[in-house]
Amino acid sequence: MLTSTQQVAVVALAGVFVLHFVYKRWKKIGIDHVRGPEPQSWLLGNMAQYFQAEAGVAEAKWTADYGGVIKLQGAFGMPVLLVADPKALQSIYNSGYKYEKHPIRRQLTKVMLGGGLTIVEGDQHRIQRRINTPAFGFPETRAHIPLFIEYASKLCQIWHSQVGTNEDSVVIDVNVTISSATMDVIGHAAFDYEFNALNPDGVSENPLKRALALISTKSFGAPSDKTIIFQNLLEYAPEWLVAFYVDYSKKYAFGRATRDLGIKTAKELVEIKQEELRLGKGKRDIFSLLVKANHAADAKSRLSDKDLHSQMVTIIGAGHETTATALSWSLYELGRQPEIQKRLRNEVNAQLDTIRANGQAIFTSSDFEQMEYLTAFTKEIFRFHPAVAWGWRTSMHDQVLPLSKPLTTTTGEVIDSLPIPKGISILTSIFGFNRNKEVFGQDADSFNPDRFLHSKIDNLGTPVGVYGNLMTFGGGTRACIGWRFAILEYQSFLTEIIRNFEFEWVPETAKVRHENVIVTVPIVEGQMDKGPRMPLRVRPVVNTEE
Numbered sequence: 001m002l003t004s005t006q007q008v009a010v011v012a013l014a015g016v017f018v019l020h021f022v023y024k025r026w027k028k029i030g031i032d033h034v035r036g037p038e039p040q041s042w043l044l045g046n047m048a049q050y051f052q053a054e055a056g057v058a059e060a061k062w063t064a065d066y067g068g069v070i071k072l073q074g075a076f077g078m079p080v081l082l083v084a085d086p087k088a089l090q091s092i093y094n095s096g097y098k099y100e101k102h103p104i105r106r107q108l109t110k111v112m113l114g115g116g117l118t119i120v121e122g123d124q125h126r127i128q129r130r131i132n133t134p135a136f137g138f139p140e141t142r143a144h145i146p147l148f149i150e151y152a153s154k155l156c157q158i159w160h161s162q163v164g165t166n167e168d169s170v171v172i173d174v175n176v177t178i179s180s181a182t183m184d185v186i187g188h189a190a191f192d193y194e195f196n197a198l199n200p201d202g203v204s205e206n207p208l209k210r211a212l213a214l215i216s217t218k219s220f221g222a223p224s225d226k227t228i229i230f231q232n233l234l235e236y237a238p239e240w241l242v243a244f245y246v247d248y249s250k251k252y253a254f255g256r257a258t259r260d261l262g263i264k265t266a267k268e269l270v271e272i273k274q275e276e277l278r279l280g281k282g283k284r285d286i287f288s289l290l291v292k293a294n295h296a297a298d299a300k301s302r303l304s305d306k307d308l309h310s311q312m313v314t315i316i317g318a319g320h321e322t323t324a325t326a327l328s329w330s331l332y333e334l335g336r337q338p339e340i341q342k343r344l345r346n347e348v349n350a351q352l353d354t355i356r357a358n359g360q361a362i363f364t365s366s367d368f369e370q371m372e373y374l375t376a377f378t379k380e381i382f383r384f385h386p387a388v389a390w391g392w393r394t395s396m397h398d399q400v401l402p403l404s405k406p407l408t409t410t411t412g413e414v415i416d417s418l419p420i421p422k423g424i425s426i427l428t429s430i431f432g433f434n435r436n437k438e439v440f441g442q443d444a445d446s447f448n449p450d451r452f453l454h455s456k457i458d459n460l461g462t463p464v465g466v467y468g469n470l471m472t473f474g475g476g477t478r479a480c481i482g483w484r485f486a487i488l489e490y491q492s493f494l495t496e497i498i499r500n501f502e503f504e505w506v507p508e509t510a511k512v513r514h515e516n517v518i519v520t521v522p523i524v525e526g527q528m529d530k531g532p533r534m535p536l537r538v539r540p541v542v543n544t545e546e
């Protein structure tokens with residue numbers, strides 16, 4: 001039985017659906033001549049094939065069959081464009097606000113984060129971005145390296161104690177400890193505050209950490225056919241109705257509770273920080289820098305307290321699970337390919353010997369840059385295992401998409417640009433771009449860091465992203481503001497971990513999937529309820545000199 005809220009939503013949606021259908025017919029706009037896979041049914045279109053599969057699997061087949069721009073069908077025959085073509089992506093991401101985040105994606109993200117930079121559009125985004133930017137520059141981010149290394153070292157101590165003193169190995173869910181450590185890092189880097197998420201047992205007792213660990217799988221994991229149909233129906237609805245749905249639907253109750261806990265935590269931390277700043281104790285943490293930039297902005301551009309709270313929840317939410325996921329996939333790859341593991345460890349140990357001989361205690365950003373194999377491995381991990389697999393945009397005007405490679409239409413015509421109508425739904429395929437054979441080579445479907453050693457991939461083709469010519473951090477006006485933070489934190493953790501431990505697959509490791517939730521997290525097949533996990537055999541490296 002539908003609740004009264006659902007009944008109101010269904011009646012309103014049905015009305016909007018009819019009006020929308022009539023309007024489309026009248027305007028006669030569409031992308032019917034673009035080729036794409038057969039829909040599973042009129043009700044589901046191709047959406048279950050896309051969202052219920054492991055991330056990247058559907059588009060790997062579709063891009064091979066149809067090229068970089070593919071017509072999919074949403075529920076009820078609605079056209080959806082899947083875009084992996086470099087020039088088309090560049091045009092979408094670099095065109096300011098001509099393509100906005102899709103209203104459904106915006107509202108779903110809001111369930112997790114409340115508001116903040118990832119949600120806003122146009123002038124509001126421009127203002128928020130300007131105020132956030134000084135906290136994420138290179139010098140500011142580089143200054144966090146000692147903090148990253150401190151927490152990487154705490155994480156290693158926990159694993160050492162789990163393994164014991166007998167140089168034995170144990171099977172550890174490495175993801176759970178790593179994501180607690182990156183949560184603690186973000187507490188310090190953002191607020192100079194200790195979340196105490198890292199726990200000697202590996203499992204965090206911090207309530208916000210526990211909730212955040214499950215939010216993606218509980219709220220967005222493996223959508224049922226019913227959820228897909230209902231969400232697609234919302235495509236026909238005005239955004240206020242979408243907001244109403246995510247604000248009241250039982251499906252997102254856990255997400256809303258987590259967001260509320262995040263906002264409560266952010267409010268408390270913001271109050272503490274503001275008091276410290278009044279007393280002149282401001283530091284170099286992200287919040288202090290943000291408040292400084294906010295004060296310097298003219299009165300009408302300043303962020304309200306509410307905006308500041310949402311922004312800090314955004315930074316906590318966007319800034320820790322993503323990096324933890326990249327680290328977990330790294331240990332997965334190292335466990336799968338022992339020769340890569342050895343090569344990376346040798347380079348890290350050699351660099352450590354060099355810096356110690358020079359009287360330096362810990363790595364700096366230029367030490368990371370000097371390690372060629374570490375740099376190549378980092379790029380390959382971010383290429384092959386992007387923590388976000390797709391974006392969702394909508395065109396705000398009729399547009400023309402330029403194409404890197406001509407496209408053959410259903411009528412046999414070959415086109416090198418594609419006119420698209422206002423209001424079309426676009427899935428931007430980060431996964432599809434990162435596996436593009438023309439950019440990354442014919443072996444783009446395999447994991448091979450060497451590709452970044454021997455060629456100039458970073459400068460090849462149409463540049464889209466901000467790092468290594470990858471789409472992993474998005475691009476253009478809305479590229480990830482924390483990408484430098486993510487890379488330096490990632491390399492600080494990886495170098496500390498690899499010189500302390502060896503990794504090996506266990507049978508469960510082979511069952512880990514890229515789960516297609518709002519971020520792409522590692523899930524052991526059939527164990528969605530346990531949240532992101534990465535089981536690996538962990539053994540201390542023998543003869544690590546201290």
Ligand code: HEM
Pocket residue numbers: 101117118119129314315318319320322323326386387388391392471472473474475477478479480481482483485486
């Ligand atoms: C592996 C690490 C990370 C990955 C793969 C990643 C990926 C992304 C992507 C793809 C976007 C663009 C989304 C879109 O265009 O729809 C984005 C935006 C964003 N990211 Fe990250 N991110 C990572 C780490 C971080 C960190 C460490 C922070 C902060 C400390 C952060 C904060 C943000 C924010 C605030 C935005 C919104 C930017 C805007 O709309 O202007 N991210 N991220």
